[in-house]
Amino acid sequence: MQAYAPPHVFEDEVSLKLIALDDDCGNPPDMSPFTKPFRASILARARFIEDLVLEQVSCGVDQYVLLGAGLDSFAQRKPDLASQLRIFELDQSEPQEWKRQRLLAAGFGIADHLKLVPVDLDAGDNWLERLVVSNFYDKRPTVVTSTGVSMYLTKDAIISTLRQIATFAPGSTFVMPFLCPVKMLESEIRIGVERAAEGARASGTHWISFFKPDEIVTLAHEAGFDEVQYVSATALAGRYFAGRSDGLRPPNNSEELLVATA
Numbered sequence: 721m722q723a724y725a726p727p728h729v730f731e732d733e734v735s736l737k738l739i740a741l742d743d744d745c746g747n748p749p750d751m752s753p754f755t756k757p758f759r760a761s762i763l764a765r766a767r768f769i770e771d772l773v774l775e776q777v778s779c780g781v782d783q784y785v786l787l788g789a790g791l792d793s794f795a796q797r798k799p800d801l802a803s804q805l806r807i808f809e810l811d812q813s814e815p816q817e818w819k820r821q822r823l824l825a826a827g828f829g830i831a832d833h834l835k836l837v838p839v840d841l842d843a844g845d846n847w848l849e850r851l852v853v854s855n856f857y858d859k860r861p862t863v864v865t866s867t868g869v870s871m872y873l874t875k876d877a878i879i880s881t882l883r884q885i886a887t888f889a890p891g892s893t894f895v896m897p898f899l900c901p902v903k904m905l906e907s908e909i910r911i912g913v914e915r916a917a918e919g920a921r922a923s924g925t926h927w928i929s930f931f932k933p934d935e936i937v938t939l940a941h942e943a944g945f946d947e948v949q950y951v952s953a954t955a956l957a958g959r960y961f962a963g964r965s966d967g968l969r970p971p972n973n974s975e976e977l978l979v980a981t982a
Contacts, residue, residue: 729763729960729968730770734793738822758912761970764956765897765977769865770794772979776863776893777804783862785851786810787881788869791819795834806833808856810847813838844877848884861891870898871927872920878929879939885982886944892982894945900973901930909971933976940980951977 773784773794782805786792789809795802809816816838823830830836835854839847852858864885870878885894902910902917917927931939933950940948953970956977961969 725966729760730767732766732793732797734796734826734828735791737826738791738793738819740822755912756968757909757971757974758916760957760961760968761953761975763968764953764960764970765867765975767960768951768956768977769867769895770798772893772895773805773863774801776861777801779891781861781863781891781893782806783857783860784808785856785862785864787847787864787866789819790815790868792867795831796823796828799831802831803833806835806856808835808837808851808854810837810839810851812840859889861889862893864888864892864894866894866896868897870896870931871929872925873929875929879943882940882943882945882980886940886980888982890946890982894978894980894982896978896980897975898931898936898978899927899929899975901932904932904973906971906973909974913974936978940978943980945980945982947981949979951979 784794784805785808786794787810789811792809795807795809811819816836820830820836837847837850837854839845839850856862866881873881882894885892899913902913905913920927933952937948937950952972953974953976954972957969957972
């Protein structure tokens with residue numbers, strides 16, 4: 721599969737092995753020029769989160785919770801850093817079991833510091849209760865992330881999650897990408913988001929939650945977080961994509977980041 725020229729914003733060969741994608745398969749359909757800005761958004765959020773985790777580990781944080789972990793491969797790509805953490809991956813039981821089997825088949829195994837915790841966030845499972853049962857220490861500062869999830873949850877469910885994480889030990893940090901309302905998008909980007917939403921709807925996973933930046937910041941403050949920061953796609957582009965000649969850049973006012981500290 722083709723890759724962009726260096727400098728790479730984010731490198732992940734582990735996920736290719738998990739989905740058994742051959743190097744000579746060419747570009748998959750979702751690697752078209754049409755999807756380029758959205759792939760840049762995914763790269764930007766992934767890089768930002770890993771930079772944050774590294775920063776927090778250097779400050780003594782030793783727990784990392786991923787809500788809706790999907791195919792996140794941090795534990796396998798960064799073994800030295802990951803071994804300094806107790807990592808809890810929360811996801812629906814079926815895709816999580818598939819991932820477990822792929823990790824074993826690809827030779828990565830399941831490290832002792834990695835806990836796979838089955839939970840259905842959309843169905844209202846008590847994820848915090850299951851986390852504690854999995855030996856999570858609720859009195860220790862923690863990094864919590866939730867990527868590619870907020871658009872599928874109701875506003876009430878998101879507020880509930882914010883309130884729960886705001887009660888974590890002081891110094892805990894929550895990072896959540898969120899989608900801005902479609903009307904805020906530039907016209908050339910809007911059609912791509914609308915098509916993605918239609919595809920999600922057709923597969924039975926509707927996009928139901930969109931937030932203006934000031935709205936999500938207010939919700940986080942009201943939930944009880946001491947410090948709340950909005951990180952724009954524009955800021956991420958300047959941080960990770962400056963000087964590129966290939967046009968790779970996340971679109972403005974599309975997928976932005978909420979960073980909240982308890």
